[in-house]
Amino acid sequence: MKTLIAYFTMGGRTKKTAEAIASALTNYNVSYFPVQLTGKFIEKLKILDKFEKNDFSAIEPELNTLDVASYDLIIFGMPTYGSKPPKVFDEIVARMGNLSGKRAVVFTTARFTGGKARDYMKAKVEEAGVQVIDKTKFRRVFWLGVKNAIKFGKQINERQE
Template sequence: MRICIIYHSETGNTRHVAQHIASVTVDSRLVEVTDRARHSALTRFLMQCKAARSEDKTEIEPSHLDAKDYDLLVFGSPVWAFKPTPAIHTIIDALANCEKKRAVAFVTCGGRPGGSEDVFRKWIEGRGMVFAGFKSVNQKDIENDAANAELVAFVMAAGPKLT
């Protein structure tokens, strides 16, 4: 099963989880999406939370991605204002050849994931993908072996069933 793990990370927590998934899954690719929007250090967090709350999009790198070679797409995002980030929203919207692909999502957060699952479901299904599940990873569990093993098992179980 070919897996593409697409994530956005600001503090490194989501990156750490995405890299862990990639390190224990065979035939996976990591794609980090970066937000190219310009904000001052003072207003960056406030502007990003406002954009996340409104489910806005932003300028990203890479600006597009082709999903044709993958069996499963894994999306990862921190939680901002109880929702996934504008960068991950933008890359989901920019995916090519993603229709009918299975997709799962995970978030990293310091508290609760809020409406992140519903938002991811809406974005994924809106692009014609099959929403195959959601997991939330609390920042205190980022280095927890049992939590990481559970997340990897969840990802592997979400893939297409081979007959």
């Protein structure tokens, strides 16, 4: 099953989690659509702020390459910012166009919460016509290991034996 993991990361926790999930998806053919902010923290926050104002010019080249036509399953991974995923999530979903007939998995990473953001993501992709087959949150204040992510990946993998 062709699978796309679309994630956003500012600090690397969501990337690490996405890659840990992918490492368990041995029955799937996995590609990534990563949106990763790099550089100084303050610069990243400025870009995030632009996202909030619906200015995605900083990542326009990446967004333009987004083509999900050939994927059966899309895994969305986002950090939690103020109980929601960053606005880039909504933009990624909008740029994917009609997703009817596809399946999705949504996950969030968070320090304190993450549940609301995860449910927001689920509702949003369902609006685009997707069937959400699994969802979760990975929450740790400090060190976010990969154990739970690998376990979650195995759970998804078993659906496709």
